[in-house]
Amino acid sequence: MASNRIGSQTVTFSKGPRITSSYTIVGPMEGKGPYALDFDQILPDDVLGQKTPEKTERLMLEMAIEKTLQQKGTKLEDLQFLIAGDLMNQIISSTFAARTYSAPYLGIYGACSTFAQALGLGAVLLQGDFAEQVLIGTASHYQTAERQFRYPIELNVQHIASNHHTVTGAAAAILGFADQGPRITHATFGHVVDMGIKDALDMGSAMAPAAFATLTQHLKDTDRSLEDYDIVLTGDLGKQGRKMLRLLLTKEDYAGLDRLQDGGSQIYGDGQKTGAGGSGTACIAVMTLGYGLNLLKSAKAQRILVVATGALQSTVSVSQGESIPCIAHAIALEA
Amino acid sequence: MKPQEYQELVKENSPPRPLLRNTLWAFFVGGIISALGQVVLDVAQGAERTKAEAAAVTLAVMIFVGTVLTAFGIYDELAEKGGAGAAIPITGFANTVTAAAMEFRREGFLLGMAAKMFVIAGPVIVFGILSGFLVALAKALILGLF
Amino acid sequence: MQYLIAFLVGGAICALGQLILDTTKCTNAHLLVGLVCLGAVLSGLGIYEPFQEFAGAGALIPVMGFGSSITKGMLSELERLGWEGLFTGAFEITGLGLAASIVFSSLFALLRKPHK
Numbered sequence: 001m002a003s004n005r006i007g008s009q010t011v012t013f014s015k016g017p018r019i020t021s022s023y024t025i026v027g028p029m030e031g032k033g034p035y036a037l038d039f040d041q042i043l044p045d046d047v048l049g050q051k052t053p054e055k056t057e058r059l060m061l062e063m064a065i066e067k068t069l070q071q072k073g074t075k076l077e078d079l080q081f082l083i084a085g086d087l088m089n090q091i092i093s094s095t096f097a098a099r100t101y102s103a104p105y106l107g108i109y110g111a112c113s114t115f116a117q118a119l120g121l122g123a124v125l126l127q128g129d130f131a132e133q134v135l136i137g138t139a140s141h142y143q144t145a146e147r148q149f150r151y152p153i154e155l156n157v158q159h160i161a162s163n164h165h166t167v168t169g170a171a172a173a174i175l176g177f178a179d180q181g182p183r184i185t186h187a188t189f190g191h192v193v194d195m196g197i198k199d200a201l202d203m204g205s206a207m208a209p210a211a212f213a214t215l216t217q218h219l220k221d222t223d224r225s226l227e228d229y230d231i232v233l234t235g236d237l238g239k240q241g242r243k244m245l246r247l248l249l250t251k252e253d254y255a256g257l258d259r260l261q262d263g264g265s266q267i268y269g270d271g272q273k274t275g276a277g278g279s280g281t282a283c284i285a286v287m288t289l290g291y292g293l294n295l296l297k298s299a300k301a302q303r304i305l306v307v308a309t310g311a312l313q314s315t316v317s318v319s320q321g322e323s324i325p326c327i328a329h330a331i332a333l334e335a
Numbered sequence: 336m337k338p339q340e341y342q343e344l345v346k347e348n349s350p351p352r353p354l355l356r357n358t359l360w361a362f363f364v365g366g367i368i369s370a371l372g373q374v375v376l377d378v379a380q381g382a383e384r385t386k387a388e389a390a391a392v393t394l395a396v397m398i399f400v401g402t403v404l405t406a407f408g409i410y411d412e413l414a415e416k417g418g419a420g421a422a423i424p425i426t427g428f429a430n431t432v433t434a435a436a437m438e439f440r441r442e443g444f445l446l447g448m449a450a451k452m453f454v455i456a457g458p459v460i461v462f463g464i465l466s467g468f469l470v471a472l473a474k475a476l477i478l479g480l481f
Numbered sequence: 482m483q484y485l486i487a488f489l490v491g492g493a494i495c496a497l498g499q500l501i502l503d504t505t506k507c508t509n510a511h512l513l514v515g516l517v518c519l520g521a522v523l524s525g526l527g528i529y530e531p532f533q534e535f536a537g538a539g540a541l542i543p544v545m546g547f548g549s550s551i552t553k554g555m556l557s558e559l560e561r562l563g564w565e566g567l568f569t570g571a572f573e574i575t576g577l578g579l580a581a582s583i584v585f586s587s588l589f590a591l592l593r594k595p596h597k
Contacts, residue, residue: 015361041353042480045596048463051441052441067365143595143597145436145586151434151455152434152435152455152595153408153411153434153436153437153441153595153596153597154408154410154430154433154434154437154438154595155411155414155430155431155434155435155455156410156411156413156414156422156427156430156431156509157411157414157415157509158357158414158415158416158418158502159415160350160351160352160418161350163444171452175376194338195336195338195341195342196339196341196342197341197342197345202345202349205345205348209336229409239350240348240349240350243348244348245343245344247344247348248336251336265356296396307345338556341497345489352504354503354504357499357503358496358499358500358503359496360483360497360499361492361495361496361498361499362492362493362495362496363492364491364495365491365494365495365496365498365543366488366489366491366492366493366495367488367491367492367541368491369487369488369490369491369492369538369539369542370484370485370487370488371490372487372491372537372538372541372542373483373484373487373488373537373539374484375538376537376538376541377483381558387557387573387574388554390546390550391542391550391574391575391576393538393541393542393578394546394547394550394574394575394578395553395578395581396517396575396576397500398581398582398585399544399581399585400550402585402586402589403585403589405571405589406589406592406593407593408492408541408595408596414499415494417495418499418502419493419495419496419499419501419502419509419512420496420506421500422493422498422509422512422513422545423494423498423512423513423544424491424495424542424543424544425543425544425546425547425578426515427540427584428513428515428544429542429582429584429586432492432582432583432597433482433582433586433589434583434587435505435588436586436587436589436590436591437586437593437595438545438588438589438595439589447591449587451589452583452586453568455510456504456582458510458513458514458590459513459514459544459547459577461576462514462517462518463517463518463521463547463551464519464551465547465556466517466518466521466548466551466552467524467525467548467552467554467571468532468549468555468567468568468571470521470522470525470526470552471525471552471553471556471559471567471570472567473525474525474556475556475559475564475567480560481585
């Protein structure tokens with residue numbers, strides 16, 4: 001067996017790759033939520049003077065990458081890889097942002113789990129001695145996702161309780177070897193799980209089994225329990241998906257459910273009309289790099305497990321009546 | 336867990352829809368729009384020659400109202416409360432056309448706005464005409480109107 | 482009085498539609514298409530006209546009225562022109578609204594952007 005593997009799906013990083021710098025940007029609605037202080041920048045509006053929301057999404061990603069590079073004065077030549085992804089068809093936001101930078105670019109798609117996928121892949125490249133520094137980034141925008149996956153913004157639609165609200169925001173991070181910064185210790189890459197849920201307006205219920213599969217596999221592979229983590233931050237399950245994940249864990253007698261938190265359910269707080277909560281590639285990214293990292297930096301948490309989930313349907317597959325395949329990737333972070 | 340078992344579990348644990356509240360709101364919003372339509376219809380009937388013409392003018396005026404409310408971002412808020420009460424009246428039909436036109440204008444006037452204007456309203460027109468055609472044809476054959 | 486009837490009838494149709502949306506898997510699109518067909522059929526059976534006579538805008542404004550107007554237009558043109566009326570009649574009454582919808586929507590798409 002490969003020496004950096006434990007169990008059936010988990011890889012370990014003995015060299016201790018770290019998140020050396022990061023930057024998070026969110027839109028005005030996310031800025032009104034309870035985590036406003038955790039984000040590096042809150043935008044005054046979700047247009048930024050751009051002609052289309054797609055351009056705004058791209059600009060947010062470029063801003064996040066730029067600010068991340070500035071933090072430690074990292075130069076582009078020092079980066080061996082740029083890994084990025086987003087929700088748009090053919091991941092245009094990432095690719096168009098990447099054409100600004102000369103670093104070798106790997107575009108990835110994992111829907112709302114994209115960020116964890118990038119984080120895991122970056123750590124793998126570092127551990128394998130294929131790179132010294134890797135930049136990862138992602139962005140999403142309410143209007144671009146709404147138009148691609150749902151309806152025109154002004155259409156008469158009554159949003160139901162299980163519906164998600166795509167987070168407007170962007171996040172970027174540099175992974176590398178340094179003395180400081182949160183360490184990436186494990187990555188459990190999930191397999192695709194499809195429980196036959198077809199309702200694209202209830203993605204939480206579709207994604208919960210994927211989160212369950214990856215989370216329990218991670219605990220088994222690492223021989224840990226939920227209590228070994230101060231926080232298990234699931235991504236984008238939303239209020240409905242969070243409920244389903246808890247039900248699944250309870251059925252199998254897992255203890256320590258109080259460690260579970262969900263980025264999507266919590267990012268907006270309770271006052272805003274956002275249905276089940278946030279989603280989108282930026283959601284778990286800004287929650288991890290904002291909220292999660294701040295907990296580790298301030299020593300309020302020693303160990304965090306991020307379980308980012310993604311619903312891998314397309315508008316074509318949904319309209320042809322296919323069910324929604326889902327995925328989750330887990331990344332363990334230590335202070 | 337088998338997919339069927341999980342689907343059952345989801346069904347049992349889906350958040351209940353607020354039936355009473357939704358229905359009352361739909362009744363109220365749909366009723367108000369219809370009453371507004373009655374005002375227009377009364378005025379039109381006073382000024383027009385035939386009932387069909389008055390009906391046509393009323394529909395056009397209500398379509399204008401729906402379009403304006405959509406353009407100023409009010410109709411989607413109305414629908415958030417009113418649900419079917421905002422969707423079923425002809426103003427809702429106008430909303431689907433305007434919302435699509437505004438949304439896809441960014442992809443150009445020809446292939447964006449014009450091509451996708453009826454992306455949501457299209458089925459209503461197509462099935463309206465198909466069913467109307469079949470019904471009228473049947474009636475014509477039965478009554479021997481040809 | 483006619484306003485109250487329009488309010489009650491229009492409201493009742495919408496409330497019924499909302500119940501269908503909330504208790505079945507129907508989406509807005511299914512509901513609207515269903516209602517438009519229903520309106521067309523009821524009109525063909527000669528039921529929708531007396532109903533509209535009674536309810537006024539309460540029967541005209543809901544999208545069923547759109548379906549009914551299509552059938553009505555076809556039947557009246559059929560009498561006037563013969564078989565061609567089955568085709569030209571589709572837009573006899575609804576044409577004004579449809580053209581208005583295209584013109585107004587294009588105009589406002591030029592002037593306004595979607596916002597949230």
